[in-house]
Amino acid sequence: MKKVSIKDIAQMAGVASSTVSFVLNGKARKMRISETVEKRVLEVARTAGYYPNQLAISLRTGKSKTLGLIVENIGNIFFATLAKTIEEEAEQYGYRVVYCSTENNASKGKELISMLSQRQVDGYLITPAPHMEEDIQQLVQLQRPVVLIDRYLPAVEASHVLVNNAEAVNQGMSHLFAQGYREIGFVTVDLDVIQIEQRLDGYIGALSREGIRLNKDIILKIPYTHQREDAIELIASLLKNNPQLDALFFATNYLGILGLESINRLKMSIPDDIAVISFDDHDIFRLYPPGITSIQQPVEAIAKKAVALLMDQCENTEIKFDKREVELTAKLIVRGST
Amino acid sequence: MKKVSIKDIAQMAGVASSTVSFVLNGKARKMRISETVEKRVLEVARTAGYYPNQLAISLRTGKSKTLGLIVENIGNIFFATLAKTIEEEAEQYGYRVVYCSTENNASKGKELISMLSQRQVDGYLITPAPHMEEDIQQLVQLQRPVVLIDRYLPAVEASHVLVNNAEAVNQGMSHLFAQGYREIGFVTVDLDVIQIEQRLDGYIGALSREGIRLNKDIILKIPYTHQREDAIELIASLLKNNPQLDALFFATNYLGILGLESINRLKMSIPDDIAVISFDDHDIFRLYPPGITSIQQPVEAIAKKAVALLMDQCENTEIKFDKREVELTAKLIVRGST
DNA sequence: AAATTTTGCAAAATCGTTTTAGAAGTGTAA
DNA sequence: TTACACTTCTAAAACGATTTTGCAAAATTT
Numbered sequence: 001m002k003k004v005s006i007k008d009i010a011q012m013a014g015v016a017s018s019t020v021s022f023v024l025n026g027k028a029r030k031m032r033i034s035e036t037v038e039k040r041v042l043e044v045a046r047t048a049g050y051y052p053n054q055l056a057i058s059l060r061t062g063k064s065k066t067l068g069l070i071v072e073n074i075g076n077i078f079f080a081t082l083a084k085t086i087e088e089e090a091e092q093y094g095y096r097v098v099y100c101s102t103e104n105n106a107s108k109g110k111e112l113i114s115m116l117s118q119r120q121v122d123g124y125l126i127t128p129a130p131h132m133e134e135d136i137q138q139l140v141q142l143q144r145p146v147v148l149i150d151r152y153l154p155a156v157e158a159s160h161v162l163v164n165n166a167e168a169v170n171q172g173m174s175h176l177f178a179q180g181y182r183e184i185g186f187v188t189v190d191l192d193v194i195q196i197e198q199r200l201d202g203y204i205g206a207l208s209r210e211g212i213r214l215n216k217d218i219i220l221k222i223p224y225t226h227q228r229e230d231a232i233e234l235i236a237s238l239l240k241n242n243p244q245l246d247a248l249f250f251a252t253n254y255l256g257i258l259g260l261e262s263i264n265r266l267k268m269s270i271p272d273d274i275a276v277i278s279f280d281d282h283d284i285f286r287l288y289p290p291g292i293t294s295i296q297q298p299v300e301a302i303a304k305k306a307v308a309l310l311m312d313q314c315e316n317t318e319i320k321f322d323k324r325e326v327e328l329t330a331k332l333i334v335r336g337s338t
Numbered sequence: 339m340k341k342v343s344i345k346d347i348a349q350m351a352g353v354a355s356s357t358v359s360f361v362l363n364g365k366a367r368k369m370r371i372s373e374t375v376e377k378r379v380l381e382v383a384r385t386a387g388y389y390p391n392q393l394a395i396s397l398r399t400g401k402s403k404t405l406g407l408i409v410e411n412i413g414n415i416f417f418a419t420l421a422k423t424i425e426e427e428a429e430q431y432g433y434r435v436v437y438c439s440t441e442n443n444a445s446k447g448k449e450l451i452s453m454l455s456q457r458q459v460d461g462y463l464i465t466p467a468p469h470m471e472e473d474i475q476q477l478v479q480l481q482r483p484v485v486l487i488d489r490y491l492p493a494v495e496a497s498h499v500l501v502n503n504a505e506a507v508n509q510g511m512s513h514l515f516a517q518g519y520r521e522i523g524f525v526t527v528d529l530d531v532i533q534i535e536q537r538l539d540g541y542i543g544a545l546s547r548e549g550i551r552l553n554k555d556i557i558l559k560i561p562y563t564h565q566r567e568d569a570i571e572l573i574a575s576l577l578k579n580n581p582q583l584d585a586l587f588f589a590t591n592y593l594g595i596l597g598l599e600s601i602n603r604l605k606m607s608i609p610d611d612i613a614v615i616s617f618d619d620h621d622i623f624r625l626y627p628p629g630i631t632s633i634q635q636p637v638e639a640i641a642k643k644a645v646a647l648l649m650d651q652c653e654n655t656e657i658k659f660d661k662r663e664v665e666l667t668a669k670l671i672v673r674g675s676t
Numbered sequence: 677a678a679a680t681t682t683t684g685c686a687a688a689a690t691c692g693t694t695t696t697a698g699a700a701g702t703g704t705a706a
Numbered sequence: 707t708t709a710c711a712c713t714t715c716t717a718a719a720a721c722g723a724t725t726t727t728g729c730a731a732a733a734t735t736t
Contacts (some may be wrong), residue, residue: 003692005691005692005693006692006693006694007692007693015715015716016715016716016717017692017693017694017716018694018695018696018715018716018717018718019714019716021693021694021695022694022695022715025694031714031715032712032713032714032715033714033715034713034714034715037714037715051452051455051456052456052692052693053397053456053458053691053692053693054456054457054458055393055397055402055457055458055692055693056397056691056693056694056721057692057693057694058393058693058721059391059393059394059397059691059692059693059720059721059722059723060692060693060694060695060720060721061693061694061721062721064393074418074421074422075418075419075422077413080413080418081413083412084412084413084439087438096436096453096457098434098436100425101422114389115434117389118389118390118391118392119392119393119434120391120392120393257621257625260625261625264625264627283595283622284621284622284625284626287595287598287599287602287622287626288622288625288626289602289627341722343721343722343723344722344723344724345722345723353685353686354685354686354687355686355722355723355724356685356686356687356688356724356725356726357684357685357686359723359724359725360685360724360725363724369684369685370682370683370684370685371684371685372683372684372685375684375685390722390723391721391722391723392723393721393722393723394691394721394722394723394724395722395723395724396691396723397690397691397692397693397721397722397723398691398722398723398724398725399691399723399724399725400691
């Protein structure tokens with residue numbers, strides 16, 4: 001079945017295709033198309049089942065009304081929720097979102113940027129993987145609208161919105177101290193991204209503030225590329241080798257989940273044998289007895305702010321670029337695990 | 339910064355744009371372009387940072403190399419995994435995937451189809467919401483490549499791939515019977531979609547096979563639009579009002595999760611007070627003590643098959659449409675909850 | 677040497693829109 | 707009667723690629 005184009009409609013209605021375009025875009029008045037013709041065109045278009053070809057529109061107008069969202073891993077609930085919220089938010093502005101995952105792999109990230117460029121997205125929302133500085137810098141230089149989320153690149157002049165990672169960890173640590181925990185291990189990931197570093201900084205800062213000597217043995221950096229099993233083993237070893245530990249702080253939700261598995265295998269009980277707190281909330285944390293205390297990021301606020309910043313860059317055609325750095329505050333959700 | 343087009347390259351290299359196109363598409367040999375010119379063009383394109391405008395290509399060639407995937411809810415792990423696998427699979431064929439959720443709302447589904455049509459996707463992968471028959475039938479009539487996933491519409495002549503729902507539930511029931519459970523409640527959702535009906539059929543069939551009288555009081559159909567809290571309450575009431583129940587069968591993973599919450603609140607213990615089994619696997623089911631027995635769909639196989647069927651329709655330009663119905667087998671994962 | 681074929685590239689059409697410039701036709705005033 | 711202003715629409719260019727066709731020059735054959 002052949003698709004019906006604006007030309008076909010024009011022919012059927014006995015007018016020029018420009019006339020059809022005017023009518024269909026609600027510019028009939030502005031272009032002084034008579035009501036008779038307007039009605040006829042509208043009717044013909046409706047009965048013929050006409051719908052515009054978005055590709056042609058984008059090509060002609062130079063605007064695809066599409067945003068590119070690059071996250072670390074769309075399978076993770078944090079990014080999935082972020083993506084969904086961003087999508088809903090972008091819809092308000094009349095934009096669609098196409099999303100894709102880097103898996104924290106810079107070369108995949110590079111490909112994705114290039115793919116999105118080819119598809120002429122109007123703007124980019126990116127949670128940058130390590131070593132993506134250059135590619136992102138290039139986007140910025142080409143004056144493409146870009147907003148970084150969840151992390152930023154000190155070397156790149158781009159707007160970004162993230163959470164006050166160090167302060168949030170601090171808050172979590174204060175809670176642990178208040179509950180009487182002193183021997184707190186920190187499980188993080190071996191990734192060179194700013195928000196992970198900030199979380200570690202928060203941990204270190206909190207210890208020193210409390211006058212506790214830093215013990216590097218109870219800081220575990222799990223290689224990002226490790227398999228599930230290996231990671232679970234690493235955490236289990238940490239616990240076995242450091243029986244003095246009374247609490248464990250996980251730097252991300254998937255680490256927390258792995259940790260639960262480790263604790264489970266060691267037949268330790270939460271919070272009696274070990275207290276647990278994790279960055280990023282998760283269904284499991286709410287449900288898993290006795291409930292895992294976590295630090296919840298304001299995903300919705302992050303999404304809204306990021307989209308707003310991006311829209312600002314997209315719609316203001318003038319080159320009035322001003323970098324904006326937004327920091328939102330995370331929220332401590334206290335549950336039975338501490 | 340102005341984007342560089344094929345014309346710019348042509349001008350810079352002192353050739354016609356057609357020549358550039360030939361070179362860049364590897365047709366230099368076929369079109370008998372001299373090596374000198376080829377080298378020059380390639381060099382110019384490289385240094386100018388040229389990349390093709392996918393919109394223009396799609397418009398001209400009539401192929402967008404993009405598939406539309408419509409799922410129920412991309413936030414659900416089952417659909418998220420499905421989407422991701424489909425994406426990876428489609429990539430093998432050189433296709434991109436854009437995905438979106440219906441939230442089981444037919445009018446949203448209609449909009450999504452129309453949006454995807456406007457964007458000229460080459461094919462559609464759809465988990466149809468109730469009442470989407472008409473819109474999908476239209477796609478089929480327009481000869482658009484379509485494959486339904488996870489469910490199908492009896493009234494629509496479209497290829498589909500799903501799991502043997504009834505048989506899988508049957509298998510789960512057999513497992514429960516073998517473990518000695520007899521009073522088995524069934525928690526499902528109030529949705530008119532075929533796979534949900536099939537699951538209920540499986541439950542009813544298993545009971546009659548075992549010679550157990552059907553008790554409608556222990557079949558709970560939760561309205562899809564219910565809030566979390568209401569649903570949890572409903573399940574809790576079911577348990578409270580039917581103390582004879584020794585097992586609960588949940589028809590989907592999110593129902594299972596709600597059920598865990600209910601059981602948790604009633605301070606009942608699994609499997610001593612109540613055994614639990616759920617359709618669709620989930621991280622939580624693996625982790626939640628004592629581990630929740632579940633019926634795992636072969637997501638990867640479903641994705642592969644669906645994409646293969648769709649590709650078949652996309653690439654075979656001739657109208658050799660033959661409807662294919664594929665049924666794959668789900669797998670029972672026995673854990674501590676039964 | 678003339679005729680033919682091959683080589684190597686350019687020109688132009690095309691995809692489906694939007695948008696600018698302007699062409700008829702009608703009415704009005706000088 | 708002419709000039710001018712509206713009204714109502716049309717023609718054509720443009721967006722950035724692909725692809726078919728065309729055509730001069732060089733090479734080969736007769």
